[in-house]
Amino acid sequence: MPSPDRPNRSQGTPAKRTVYIYQLTKLSEVSGESPLFAAVRSTLVAKVKTDKQGYFSCQLSPGKYSIFTREEEDKFFANLFDGDGNIAPFAVKADEVTKYDVSVNYKAAF
DSSP states (O other), X not given: OOOTXXXXXXXXXXXXXXXXXXXXXXXXXXXEETTEEEEEOSOEEEEEEOOXXXXXXXXXXXXXXXXXXXXXXXXXXXXXXXXXXXXXXXXXXXXXXXXXXXXXXXXXXX
């Protein structure tokens, strides 16, 4: 339970990863179990490596996308879903910068 007198938890550790951005992807377009998927069958739009601080950037056309990271055993990680069955969805708008924080937490202990 949160408490004002408890110290703040760490915000995580930056990690180098390869980030995969696909056209908006539904659960029916992946194989395997969440959050580590064996395959993604939607269209790959971009693939980019993060720097040592975990930052990445790429140019995308306006639209809706899904984001995954590549993890152990070549599985695709994503742990967020919307109410329509879309995996790790985000939108890019014209002439705007879209910020997206990926939290790779499938081995986390809380």
